[in-house]
Amino acid sequence: MRHRGWIVFSPALLLALLLTPVAIPADTTTPEPKNPRAHQGEWPRKIRMGEITVSLDEPQADSLEGTKLKAHGGARIQKEGDTEPAYASIWYEAEVEINRAARTVTMVSVNVTRVQLPGAPPARQPRLATRLGQVFTHQQLQLPLDDVLASVKIASHRDAGPPKLNTDPPKILFAAEPAILVVFDGEPRFRVVEGSKLERALNTPFLVLHDSSSSFYLDGGTVWFRAQTPTGPWTKADKVPNEALQIATRDLRDAGIASSEVEQAKQSADKRVPKILVATEPTELIVSDGPPQWSPAVPGELEAISNSESDLFRSLPDQQLWVVLSGRWYRSGSSDGPWTYVPPDRLPASFHKIPSDSPKAAALTFVPGTPAAREALTDETQPRTAAIKRSDAHVSVTYDGDPRFEQIVGTHVEYALNSPDQVLRIRGKYYVCDKGVWFMSASATGPWVLADAIPEDEIQAIPPESPVYNTRYAYVYDSSPDVVYMAYTPAYLGSYPWYGTVVFGTGWFYRPWWGVYYYPRPWTWGFHAMYAPWAGWGWGFGWGPAWAGFRYGFGFGWGARWCGPGGFYRPAFRNVNITRNVNITRNVNVTRNLYGSGANASRTASAAKTGTSSITASKAQAAHTGAVASHTGATSHTKGVSPQGAKAKAPAPKAHAGGHAGGKKH
Numbered sequence: 001m002r003h004r005g006w007i008v009f010s011p012a013l014l015l016a017l018l019l020t021p022v023a024i025p026a027d028t029t030t031p032e033p034k035n036p037r038a039h040q041g042e043w044p045r046k047i048r049m050g051e052i053t054v055s056l057d058e059p060q061a062d063s064l065e066g067t068k069l070k071a072h073g074g075a076r077i078q079k080e081g082d083t084e085p086a087y088a089s090i091w092y093e094a095e096v097e098i099n100r101a102a103r104t105v106t107m108v109s110v111n112v113t114r115v116q117l118p119g120a121p122p123a124r125q126p127r128l129a130t131r132l133g134q135v136f137t138h139q140q141l142q143l144p145l146d147d148v149l150a151s152v153k154i155a156s157h158r159d160a161g162p163p164k165l166n167t168d169p170p171k172i173l174f175a176a177e178p179a180i181l182v183v184f185d186g187e188p189r190f191r192v193v194e195g196s197k198l199e200r201a202l203n204t205p206f207l208v209l210h211d212s213s214s215s216f217y218l219d220g221g222t223v224w225f226r227a228q229t230p231t232g233p234w235t236k237a238d239k240v241p242n243e244a245l246q247i248a249t250r251d252l253r254d255a256g257i258a259s260s261e262v263e264q265a266k267q268s269a270d271k272r273v274p275k276i277l278v279a280t281e282p283t284e285l286i287v288s289d290g291p292p293q294w295s296p297a298v299p300g301e302l303e304a305i306s307n308s309e310s311d312l313f314r315s316l317p318d319q320q321l322w323v324v325l326s327g328r329w330y331r332s333g334s335s336d337g338p339w340t341y342v343p344p345d346r347l348p349a350s351f352h353k354i355p356s357d358s359p360k361a362a363a364l365t366f367v368p369g370t371p372a373a374r375e376a377l378t379d380e381t382q383p384r385t386a387a388i389k390r391s392d393a394h395v396s397v398t399y400d401g402d403p404r405f406e407q408i409v410g411t412h413v414e415y416a417l418n419s420p421d422q423v424l425r426i427r428g429k430y431y432v433c434d435k436g437v438w439f440m441s442a443s444a445t446g447p448w449v450l451a452d453a454i455p456e457d458e459i460q461a462i463p464p465e466s467p468v469y470n471t472r473y474a475y476v477y478d479s480s481p482d483v484v485y486m487a488y489t490p491a492y493l494g495s496y497p498w499y500g501t502v503v504f505g506t507g508w509f510y511r512p513w514w515g516v517y518y519y520p521r522p523w524t525w526g527f528h529a530m531y532a533p534w535a536g537w538g539w540g541f542g543w544g545p546a547w548a549g550f551r552y553g554f555g556f557g558w559g560a561r562w563c564g565p566g567g568f569y570r571p572a573f574r575n576v577n578i579t580r581n582v583n584i585t586r587n588v589n590v591t592r593n594l595y596g597s598g599a600n601a602s603r604t605a606s607a608a609k610t611g612t613s614s615i616t617a618s619k620a621q622a623a624h625t626g627a628v629a630s631h632t633g634a635t636s637h638t639k640g641v642s643p644q645g646a647k648a649k650a651p652a653p654k655a656h657a658g659g660h661a662g663g664k665k666h
Contacts, residue, residue, distance in 0.1 A: 044076075047139060051080040054135075058143065059092055059107075060381050061151035069094045069107065069148070074378055077117075084356075087371055088117040090132065103145040110136040146478075150383035150487035153477040157460050162498050164464055166507030169330050169339040170282040170525040172323070176292070178274035181285040182206050182218065183526035185512055188230035188280070196243050201230060202518040207251060209244050217241070218276065219248045225276055234276035282509070282525035284325050286310040297360055301350035304360045310528075311363040315348060322351075324366050326529045327503030344368050344501045365531045368500025376502045376531065380490055383475075386595035387483040387605040388437055393450045395434045395599075397421045400515040403444040408468075411461045415468045416444070420519045422468050426455045433471045435594045436488040437603060450484045451476055467510035467521040470494060483605050488594070494522060495537055504529040504537050 043058035055078070059071035071092045078085035095109040112133035115125050173181070183204060190199035190210050201208035207219035208230060217240055218225040224244070226237035252259070277285060288308040297304035297313060305312040313322040321332050322342075329347060330339040344366055351367045354360060364372035398419055405414040405425050416423035423444065424431045430441045431454055438451040454476050462469050473492040478485035491497070494505050505524025513519040531537050595604050 042142075045139075045141070047135060049135060053078050053080075053085075054132075055085065056136075056141075057378055058147065058382075059090075059141075060155075061143075061148040062155045064096075064148060064152050067096050067098065069096045069105070071151075074374060086117060086119075087374055088115055090115055090129075092136075098145065100145065105143045105145050105148050107136065107141045107143070110141070112136065144385075146385040146387075146485060146487075147383060149477045149485070150385045150475065151381075153475045153487065154381070154383055154489060157456065157472070163469075163496055163506070165496060165498065165503065165505075166464075166524075167328055167341040168507065169328075169337075169341060170284050170325065171279070172325070172330070172335075172337065172339055173277060173279075173283060173285045174335045175275060175277065175285065175287045176290055177287075178272050178289075179285060179287050180220075180274045180276055181283065181526065181528075182208070182276055182278050183283065183523075184230070184278065184280045185520050185523075186280055189514075189518070190230075193243075193247060196247065198241065198243050198247065200247070203512065203520065207248055209241075209247065211241055211244075217244050219244070220274075223273065227276075231278045231280065232276055234278075236273050279526060282523075284525055284528065286312060286323065297358060298350045298353045301353070302348075304358070306359070311360055311530075313351075313360070313363075315350065322347075324363055326505050326507075326524050327366050327498065327501060327531065328507070329366065344499050362530065362532060366501045366503075373501045377497060377500070379536075380495060380497050380502055383487040383489055384436070384593045384595060385477075385485065385487040386436075386593075386600070387485050388450060388595075388600075388603045389483055389605045390450050391482075393437065393439070393484075393603045395421075395432060395437075395439050395448050397423060397432055397444075397446065397448065399444075400513065400517045400519070405444075408462055408466045410463065412458050413462055413468075415466065418513050418515055418519070422471055424459070424468065424471070426458050429455075431455075433474050435598060435600050436474050436492060437486050437595075437600065438474065438476055452479045452484055464506040465508050469506060470522070486595070490536070493594075502531065504531070 043056075045056045047054040047056060055076040057074045059073040062070045062072060064070075069092070071094070073090055073092070075088045075090055076085035077088055090112055091114040092107075093111045093113055094107040097106045097108055098104075099106070110133050112129040115129045115132065117125070117128075120128065183206075184201070185203035188204070188208070189202050191202055192198070193200050193209075197212060199210040201210075209217045209219075210230070211217070214228065216227045216230050217237060218227070218234060224237040224240045225234040226240075227234045249259075286308060287310070288305060290307060292305050292312075293307045294303040294314060295306040296302075301316055303314045303316065305314075311324045314320070315322060319333070321335060323330050323339075329342045329344060331342050332339045345368050347367060351363070352370060354364055354367070356364065356371070361372070364370040365376050367373055398421060399416065400418040403419070403423075404417045405423075406417050407414050412427060414425040416425075422433045424433075425444070430444050431451060432439050432441075432448065438454050439448040440451040440454070441448045456475075460472055462472055470492050473490075474488040475486065476484060477487055490502075495502050496504075496506070505522065507524045510521030512521055529537055594600060
């Protein structure tokens with residue numbers, strides 16, 4: 001039975017659950033089949049109960065006192081013949097056996113204290129809880145000790161409500177023709193490229209160059225554009241300076257992109273030249289292939305735009321427009337605005353009725369109570385853990401000049417202004433969080449060693465208005481003489497729980513650092529952040545299938561970060577690809593495990609997990625990623641935004657990065 005877009009328990013299913021015998025053969029519990037982006041893993045677990053299949057997510061520990069474990073989790077319950085499962089929330093209390101040598105926790109006696117499921121009579125839920133507790137006790141469920149310890153650490157700092165994110169709408173542009181959004185972090189700023197007569201724009205991930213004739217050039221990968229000002233208007237360039245071509249080629253080479261890839265992209269059958277739109281403030285672009293066309297999403301109640309990949313809807317009969325951007329919902333009576341933020345728990349009931357096989361089903365992630373939203377939230381709570389080897393853990397911290405720190409209002413924490421790294425000064429000691437790994441030092445310039453502990457209370461006080469807010473979601477939860485156990489959740493990478501859904505970015509504006517070098521801070525807007533099951537968040541910048549090649553002009557050779565630790569930073573640009581029909585999207589997903597790549601590949605003794613829910617990668621994958629690379633440590637951006645030689649031709653600007661930017665959106 002379907003109810004507002006999710007499945008409720010039918011009487012037949014509930015009766016089958018209550019009457020199923022408890023004695024279940026041991027071989028009826030099996031791992032869930034691997035998902036499209038994960039190797040075989042231990043969770044979810046499939047438990048056969050006669051004609052019922054329970055697909056059980058890994059319980060998330062809330063507390064562990066001695067051998068008493070309290071936890072919560074979810075399960076999908078399906079009767080043979082049903083087309084879709086019903087979703088249940090489960091709370092546990094269990095007596096456990098802990099094996100520290102094997103780093104496992106076995107639930108030897110399980111009491112299910114509560115079950116919550118749509119449509120089941122409240123009077124029958126306690127009986128169902130008893131039945132499930134008996135089944136789980138019989139199964140002797142085993143959890144990774146690292147997952148339990150990390151989850152307990154995270155639970156101890158879990159806020160009572162959602163974080164105080166900014167929901168002010170960005171500027172929303174509409175285009176009914178192929179278009180690309182080129183973003184600048186404020187007004188465009190240029191510096192001379194070393195060994196060249198050209199200047200390069202620093203505060204954009206696009207390659208924008210300026211020559212002495214006052215012409216500006218934009219690299220579109222397979223085509224170049226020209227303008228008299230960096231904000232346009234831009235037109236296709238018939239002739240481009242040789243130096244510009246050389247810089248673009250060097251960027252591609254440094255990023256590991258073969259020239260044959262660009263040549264192949266030029267073979268697109270669609271030769272339309274996209275319109276270039278420029279933004280110097282928080283902006284999002286909605287592109288349609290011609291005037292908007294509408295098709296029923298929920299007949300008689302809700303329409304969806306059919307010739308755009310954006311999640312744009314029109315409610316009936318009031319003709320209100322609804323759009324979801326970076327996970328946030330906005331409403332307007334016209335595409336010209338003004339746009340008003342709508343909390344997800346106040347969406348019209350029609351959004352819950354969007355079919356799971358709809359072309360706009362991705363929007364269900366942002367509708368509270370839907371299976372897609374539950375899956376995203378389950379992944380949000382899953383810790384990614386790793387044992388970091390003391391002997392191989394190194395980090396290099398960079399400053400533009402002498403270290404400069406600024407106090408975070410309302411805390412005892414200061415953060416480094418003139419560094420691309422997240423360096424904190426707390427009560428006279430220094431901490432840096434690099435790719436989810438904490439280091440500490442008595443000096444701002446090191447030497448740095450792994451942190452056995454961090455000042456949790458102080459770090460947890462950092463507000464979302466601060467550019468280092470995400471460090472609240474990286475943890476130290478255990479240690480031994482050889483390793484320190486670290487964990488983070490997707491919020492460290494910018495994916496935050498939000499009123500029953502998830503959103504990307506804090507929405508706050510963080511002033512960049514301008515000195516000899518330029519260091520941006522994490523952005524929320526401008527990159528068309530989209531969430532997809534199995535992949536997490538991806539980013540794009542406009543029209544796509546005709547312009548696969550445009551990705552080759554995006555981000556290469558550009559050394560600073562835009563979207564946080566999982567965001568755009570060199571050399572990880574090879575994954576820029578077309579994931580849908582319209583949007584060129586780079587799926588740098590926040591569900592991947594930072595502990596299994598880059599500098600962490602050499603630091604990690606064991607990447608304990610990448611996540612265990614049905615939309616996260618498995619621990620089996622993480623086990624293969626730990627400890628084989630020869631990389632000797634974390635290398636930060638030694639030359640800021642100018643690794644390709646952009647040098648100052650004038651004294652360093654006096655504008656410096658601030659802390660929380662007074663409530664501005666970004």
